[in-house]
Amino acid sequence: MAVLQGSLLDLADGIEVRPLGATVTRRDLTHGAWVDQRTAWVGGADELYEALRRDVPWFAERRQMYDSIVDVPRLLSFYGEGDPLPHLALEECRDALSAHYAAELGEPFVTAGLCLYRDGQDSVAWHGDRIGRSREQDTMVAILSVGSPRDLLLRPREGGESVRVPAGHGDLVVMGGSCQRTWDHCVPKTARSVGPRISIQFRVRGVR
Numbered sequence: 001m002a003v004l005q006g007s008l009l010d011l012a013d014g015i016e017v018r019p020l021g022a023t024v025t026r027r028d029l030t031h032g033a034w035v036d037q038r039t040a041w042v043g044g045a046d047e048l049y050e051a052l053r054r055d056v057p058w059f060a061e062r063r064q065m066y067d068s069i070v071d072v073p074r075l076l077s078f079y080g081e082g083d084p085l086p087h088l089a090l091e092e093c094r095d096a097l098s099a100h101y102a103a104e105l106g107e108p109f110v111t112a113g114l115c116l117y118r119d120g121q122d123s124v125a126w127h128g129d130r131i132g133r134s135r136e137q138d139t140m141v142a143i144l145s146v147g148s149p150r151d152l153l154l155r156p157r158e159g160g161e162s163v164r165v166p167a168g169h170g171d172l173v174v175m176g177g178s179c180q181r182t183w184d185h186c187v188p189k190t191a192r193s194v195g196p197r198i199s200i201q202f203r204v205r206g207v208r
């Protein structure tokens, strides 16, 4: 009976963090920037999406723009180093990323920023994650997406063609090398009718 209950619990918990290894493919950009992709990294992502949507203390950021205060068009939450993450699967993801990139990165991923894009009108404008050491040093920002697929666009700061990186349900995208300094990224608004998307960004100490 105990065994049966155990297996039923396993079935109920359908979230699966799949291996990284050779499933990760790299695209080299200019200036020593690169982007890694691993589609369908997390299985059972519906369940993770629902849990995060329900359990994360989402807040709207208000930002001073000229002489008015505007809502940033997405909801946010942030987990600092040592904060328990809102779902055990995210701790498993963070630790798997730290292990996979250990040799290249030289330090673990320790923080998690979460964003909720409620529909196609939610977005983030062109920017680099340049608060902290990432202003001068190479680093990595690893992003897990759950929910409706959206595109992440990257473009060189000095100008040039942008690169479209699809971020689908359960997919991993990692920006690395000089990507935060020499390239910008954004999630553009879309007129397509899209449902909500949650993005989870893992970063190292001292980078936002």
Ligand SMILES: O=C(O)CCC(=O)C(=O)O
Pocket (backbone or CB within 6 Å): 113, 115, 124, 129, 143, 152, 167, 185, 187, 199, 200, 201
């Ligand atoms: O939604 C995403 O995946 C990107 C979010 C992002 O670039 C950021 O919050 O710095």
Ligand SMILES: [Fe+2]
Pocket (backbone or CB within 6 Å): 127, 128, 129, 185
């Ligand atoms: Fe960013």
